[in-house]
Amino acid sequence: xxxxxxxxxxxxGFTDGESKIYIALLHIGETKVxxxxxxxxxxxxxxxxxxxxxxxxxxxSKIEKNGLLFYQPLPPNSLFNxxxxxxxxxxxxxxxxxxxxxxxxxxxxxxxxxxMIYQGYDGFKTMIDKTINELNSNDTYEAMGISHTxxxxxxxxxxxxxxxxxxxxxxxxxxxxQGIHKAQERKTPWHKIKVLPLNWHTPALFTIYNNTVGIxxxxxxxxxxxxxxxxxxxxxxxxxxxxxxxxxxxx
Numbered sequence: 001x002x003x004x005x006x007x008x009x010x011x012x013g014f015t016d017g018e019s020k021i022y023i024a025l026l027h028i029g030e031t032k033v034x035x036x037x038x039x040x041x042x043x044x045x046x047x048x049x050x051x052x053x054x055x056x057x058x059x060x061s062k063i064e065k066n067g068l069l070f071y072q073p074l075p076p077n078s079l080f081n082x083x084x085x086x087x088x089x090x091x092x093x094x095x096x097x098x099x100x101x102x103x104x105x106x107x108x109x110x111x112x113x114x115x116m117i118y119q120g121y122d123g124f125k126t127m128i129d130k131t132i133n134e135l136n137s138n139d140t141y142e143a144m145g146i147s148h149t150x151x152x153x154x155x156x157x158x159x160x161x162x163x164x165x166x167x168x169x170x171x172x173x174x175x176x177x178q179g180i181h182k183a184q185e186r187k188t189p190w191h192k193i194k195v196l197p198l199n200w201h202t203p204a205l206f207t208i209y210n211n212t213v214g215i216x217x218x219x220x221x222x223x224x225x226x227x228x229x230x231x232x233x234x235x236x237x238x239x240x241x242x243x244x245x246x247x248x249x250x251x
Contacts (some may be wrong), residue, residue, distance in 0.1 A: 001080075009023075013057075017050045026041070026073050030072035033048065033069070033071070036071070053101045058081040059073065059081070084097055113228060115228050118224070118225040118247060121153070123223070124225060127225045129159075131212075131214075135169045137169055139169045139210060140209045141160065141170070143207045144241050145204060146170075146176070149176045150219050172192045177231040183251055184227065196248050197248070213233055214226070215227075
């Protein structure tokens, strides 16, 4: 029984010494320090400190009679005072946290992005199919740096513009001089095409739609497509596309 009580008291925040003194007081009732020392086996210097802590917990009281101090346990239901005190403190902490949470959120950089890497020609096809699936009629697909590629990549990339016939999304593309021969086959009523100034060449293809940015490097089995989903990054690439669009010319 005593061990069970000590476990419960420990859960309430009692130290081992506090539990022993409190249980001894419950057995003895109102008493001076001497019987508590004998019952608990705790030294006199420590007993006084423990009793003061139990008084602070509002489970023990002390009175003075003829110049002598007597201690007595308060009714056991006074233990609920400890829980109430904890609940009050938790409420105060919650209120304080709610107050400073907006400021903490401002300090914490947002990491709301997702990165996918597609490798090889099969990965390139998977990325194209996923792009088509995600595009809708209100979207605009922008591609910058379309250059010379292999025939297989050229053929599969056309699927995006073929999909415009049914999904009706808009598109804008900027070709360099090495890739301009592919422009004619990608013309649709919803596709605007420009070409970079002479001798301008981009080493990678950049694609942008919604909150998605694609960086595509290499050809066929060596191609790597890095797809990033993040609103801020997409906005930055879209601004770069707009600048390149301004200096490029319509076919």
